[in-house]
Amino acid sequence: MKFSFLVPAGLVLSLAACGDKTPPAGQAEAQEAAAPAQVVLKSGEDVYKQVCLACHASGVAGAPKAGEQGGWAALADEGQAVVTAHGWVGVRGMPPKGGRADLSLEEFARATAWMARSAGVDWQDPDEHMLHEIREEEEKRIEELKKRR
Numbered sequence: 001m002k003f004s005f006l007v008p009a010g011l012v013l014s015l016a017a018c019g020d021k022t023p024p025a026g027q028a029e030a031q032e033a034a035a036p037a038q039v040v041l042k043s044g045e046d047v048y049k050q051v052c053l054a055c056h057a058s059g060v061a062g063a064p065k066a067g068e069q070g071g072w073a074a075l076a077d078e079g080q081a082v083v084t085a086h087g088w089v090g091v092r093g094m095p096p097k098g099g100r101a102d103l104s105l106e107e108f109a110r111a112t113a114w115m116a117r118s119a120g121v122d123w124q125d126p127d128e129h130m131l132h133e134i135r136e137e138e139e140k141r142i143e144e145l146k147k148r149r
């Protein structure tokens, strides 16, 4: 990967030396490839403050409180993927996506991890692997809920 990037970049330098204004193709491609990772996602703390705090600060309807170990310690045993997916789908007083349809799963998961950390549970912002697990748990949960109806 690195090598294929370095070669065109070197080529561009030598072209530039000859006064050729050809755009640095290799570089442009590399930037395009990197772009999706730079989609500006909100941090867990920002999402919490903008959305989740409304219920999770004071514990509305039994919401596990940010910064308080009790509720989160029990959830920690269930695991990050399961708990995040259940919150995302919605459970009892917890509205799907926290009531914010425009949140991405990754942002929601970050906010969940942030709340857990604030309560002393060691959950990190989700990586690709964790997001995949959350998606799987989400599907399972939806199937489960369908059967109950």
Ligand code: HEC
Pocket: 047, 048, 051, 052, 053, 054, 055, 056, 060, 061, 062, 063, 064, 075, 082, 083, 084, 086, 087, 088, 091, 092, 093, 094, 095, 097, 098, 099, 103, 108, 109, 111, 112
């Ligand atoms: C309208 C109030 C409300 C808002 C807003 C809200 N929550 Fe909740 N949330 C709840 C309640 C109530 C529960 C407890 C549900 C239960 O177990 O009965 C809960 C539970 C959860 C759970 C635990 C799910 C489980 O497996 O038990 C997670 C995770 C969660 N919320 C994440 C979030 C995130 C992240 C946000 C912000 C994006 C958010 N919530 C916004 C009310 C809310």
